[in-house]
Amino acid sequence: MAEQFLTPTVNGPEPSATAAGHRGRVGPPVARPRTIPRAVRIAGSILIGVVLFLIGFFASAMAVTAAPWAFSDGELNDAGIVTVLLLVPVWGLVFLRRRWPWALFVAGAVLTTGWGDAFLLLIGLFHLVIRASIRQAIIASAVGFALVAGSTVRMCLAPARHNPFGLFFLPDPAQVTGAEAAVPPDDSLLAMTIMTIAASTIGLGVSLGVGALLRRTRRMRSVESLAERQTLRNESLTAKLARQSERELLARELHDTLSHRLSVISLHSGALEIGAETDPEVASTAAALRQEARASLEDLRHLVGGVREGDLTDPSTHRGSVTPPNRASLQSIPQLIASVQTTGTIIRPSIIIQDVEHCPTGLDRAIYRIVQEALTNAMKHAPNSPVNLSVSVSAAGGARIVAANPITASPGPVQVPPRPQFAPDSTASGRPVSAAGSSTAQSSVAGGSAAQIPSAQVSGDLASSGSGAGLVGIRERVDLYGGSATIGARGGEFLVDVSFPPFPPGT
Numbered sequence: 001m002a003e004q005f006l007t008p009t010v011n012g013p014e015p016s017a018t019a020a021g022h023r024g025r026v027g028p029p030v031a032r033p034r035t036i037p038r039a040v041r042i043a044g045s046i047l048i049g050v051v052l053f054l055i056g057f058f059a060s061a062m063a064v065t066a067a068p069w070a071f072s073d074g075e076l077n078d079a080g081i082v083t084v085l086l087l088v089p090v091w092g093l094v095f096l097r098r099r100w101p102w103a104l105f106v107a108g109a110v111l112t113t114g115w116g117d118a119f120l121l122l123i124g125l126f127h128l129v130i131r132a133s134i135r136q137a138i139i140a141s142a143v144g145f146a147l148v149a150g151s152t153v154r155m156c157l158a159p160a161r162h163n164p165f166g167l168f169f170l171p172d173p174a175q176v177t178g179a180e181a182a183v184p185p186d187d188s189l190l191a192m193t194i195m196t197i198a199a200s201t202i203g204l205g206v207s208l209g210v211g212a213l214l215r216r217t218r219r220m221r222s223v224e225s226l227a228e229r230q231t232l233r234n235e236s237l238t239a240k241l242a243r244q245s246e247r248e249l250l251a252r253e254l255h256d257t258l259s260h261r262l263s264v265i266s267l268h269s270g271a272l273e274i275g276a277e278t279d280p281e282v283a284s285t286a287a288a289l290r291q292e293a294r295a296s297l298e299d300l301r302h303l304v305g306g307v308r309e310g311d312l313t314d315p316s317t318h319r320g321s322v323t324p325p326n327r328a329s330l331q332s333i334p335q336l337i338a339s340v341q342t343t344g345t346i347i348r349p350s351i352i353i354q355d356v357e358h359c360p361t362g363l364d365r366a367i368y369r370i371v372q373e374a375l376t377n378a379m380k381h382a383p384n385s386p387v388n389l390s391v392s393v394s395a396a397g398g399a400r401i402v403a404a405n406p407i408t409a410s411p412g413p414v415q416v417p418p419r420p421q422f423a424p425d426s427t428a429s430g431r432p433v434s435a436a437g438s439s440t441a442q443s444s445v446a447g448g449s450a451a452q453i454p455s456a457q458v459s460g461d462l463a464s465s466g467s468g469a470g471l472v473g474i475r476e477r478v479d480l481y482g483g484s485a486t487i488g489a490r491g492g493e494f495l496v497d498v499s500f501p502p503f504p505p506g507t
Contacts, residue, residue, distance in 0.1 A: 046095070049094050052091075052094045052097075053091050056094060056120060059119050060090075060111065062164050063116065063117040063164045064080055064083055064084060065161075066158065066164055070083055070115075090111070097123060097127050098127065101132065102128065104120055106124075108120035108122070108125075109121055109144075112147045112148065113147065116155050116164075118147065121147060122203040125141065125144040125207040126210070126211045128211075141208055144207065148200050152196055156197070160189060160192060168192075247308055250307050251304045251308040254307065258300055259300055262296050266294055269286045270286070272286040288342050328372075330353050330359060333391060336375070337349050340375045345378065346386040347387045348389065349389045349391075350391070351389075353393045354393060354394040355503075358395050358504075359503060362481065366500075367391070367401060369477065370401050370477060370498055371401055374401065374474075374496045377496070378405040382405045382406060382407070386406075387404070388403070388404045388405070390402040394502075395503055398499065398500045398501045398503065399498075399499070400498065401498045402498075404494065474498065475487070481501075
C-alpha cells in the first residue's frame with residue numbers, strides 16, 4: 001500500500017529504529033582490557049598487607065638487636081620492650097601504603113635513623129615512586145637512598161653483635177646481645193658485611209627500579225586509555241560528519257524533487273481556480289487543492305530543514321487552518337480529519353484525547369503519523385468508502401488508534417462528495433466531479449470545454465503509487481514505543497488497530 005510520509009534517520013525528538021541501534025561507531029570495535037573486580041582487588045590488597053605486616057614486624061623486632069640502648073646485661077630492657085610494642089602500630093601503617101605512602105616513608109625514616117631498620121622505608125619509597133608526582137618521587141628517592149646508604153655503612157662498621165645478620169654467623173645467640181661477646185672470625189665478618197650490602201642493594205633496587213618500571217607501565221596504560229578515548233571521539237566525529245553529509249544529500253533530493261512538483265501543482269490549481277469562474281464547484285475544489293499544495297510546501301520546508309540540521313523539532317508557531325498541519329501532534333488531529341474531509345472522503349470520527357501535555361513528544365508525533373497514514377491508505381485504496389476512525393489517548397489507559405474501511409473489489413462510480421469547506425454556496429448538483437472512482441470525470445475550465453477522464457485510470461494510478469513503506473513505518477513506530485499493531489483484512493474491512501501502553505503523567 002502506498003504511504004504518504006518519509007522517515008529519515010536523523011537525530012530528532014522522534015527516535016527511529018535504525019538510529020537507536022547505531023551511535024556513531026565505525027570500524028572494528030576497540031578491544032578493552034579485562035579489569036579485575038573491585039572486591040578481588042580489595043581482598044588482594046588486604047592479604048598483601050597482612051603478609052607485609054607479619055614479615056616486617058618480625059624483621060624490625062630482630063633489627064632491634066642493633067640498638068645498644070634496647071638491652072641491659074644481655075636482656076631486653078624496658079626501652080626495648082616499649083620499642084617492640086610500638087612496632088605494632090607503626091607497621092599497621094602498611095595497610096595505608098596506597099593512600100598515604102608518605103606516612104610509611106616518614107615512619108620508616110625514623111626506624112632507619114634509630115637502628116638501621118630500612119624495611120618500612122623501602123616499602124613507602126616503592127609506593128611513592130609509583131604513585132607520587134615526579135618531584136615528590138625524586139625527593140623521596142634521594143632521601144631514601146641517603147638514609148639506606150648511611151644505615152648500611154653504619155652496620156658494616158658497627159660491632160658484629162650489633163648487626164642483625166649476626167644471628168646467622170655467631171655460634172651462640174647470647175653473644176649477639178652480650179657485652180663481652182667474642183669477636184667472630186674474619187670470614188664471618190666478611191659474610192655479614194656482604195649480606196648487609198646485598199640486602200640494602202636489593203631493597204633499593206626493588207623500591208627504585210621496580211617502582212619506576214611500574215610507574216612507567218601505569219603511565220603507558222593512561223596514555224593508551226587516552227588514545228582509545230581519542231580514537232572513539234574521532235570515530236564519533238567521523239560518523240557524525242558522514243551522517244551530516246547524508247542528511248544534506250537527502251535534504252537536497254527532497255527539496256529538488258518534491259518542491260518543484262508541489263510548486264507546479266500549486267500554480268496549476270491556482271490557474272484552474274481563476275479560470276473556472278463559471279463553475280463554483282470546480283473553483284472551490286481547485287482552491288482546496290491549492291491550499292493543500294501550499295501546506296505541503298510548508299511541511300516540506302520544515303522537513304528539509306530538520307533533515308539538514310538533524311533536528312525535526314516541531315515549529316513553535318501553529319497555523320489555524322484546516323489544511324494538513326506542519327505540527328504533527330495530538331492537538332492537530334482534528335485539523336487533519338477536517339483536511340481529509342475536504343476531499344470528499346466520509347470520516348466517522350470518535351476522538352477522545354486526554355493528558356496531552358503529559359504525552360511524550362515522540363509518542364505524540366507517532367500517534368499523529370499513524371492516524372495520517374491510516375487516512376491516506378483509505379483515500380488511496382477505498383476512495384468511495386466511509387472511514388471509521390477512533391482515537392483515544394490518556395495517561396492511565398495509553399493510546400489506541402482504530403481505523404477501518406470496507407475493502408472494495410474494483411473502483412465503481414463515486415457519488416458526489418460533500419461540498420468542500422472552502423466551496424461557496426452553489427446550486428449545481430448531480431454533476432460528477434473529478435474524483436478518483438467515478439466512471440467518468442468532467443473538468444470544466446475557462447471556455448466551457450469539458451475533458452472526459454476515465455475514473456478507473458485515475459483511481460488505479462493513485463492506488464498503485466505506494467510501496468508499502470507506510471505500513472512498515474507504522475510497525476516501526478509501534479515497536480519503538482512498546483506498542484502492538486494489527487494491520488490487515490478483517491471481515492470485509494481493512495483494519496489498522498494500534499495500541500500503546502500507558503505513559504506516566506509528567507514524563
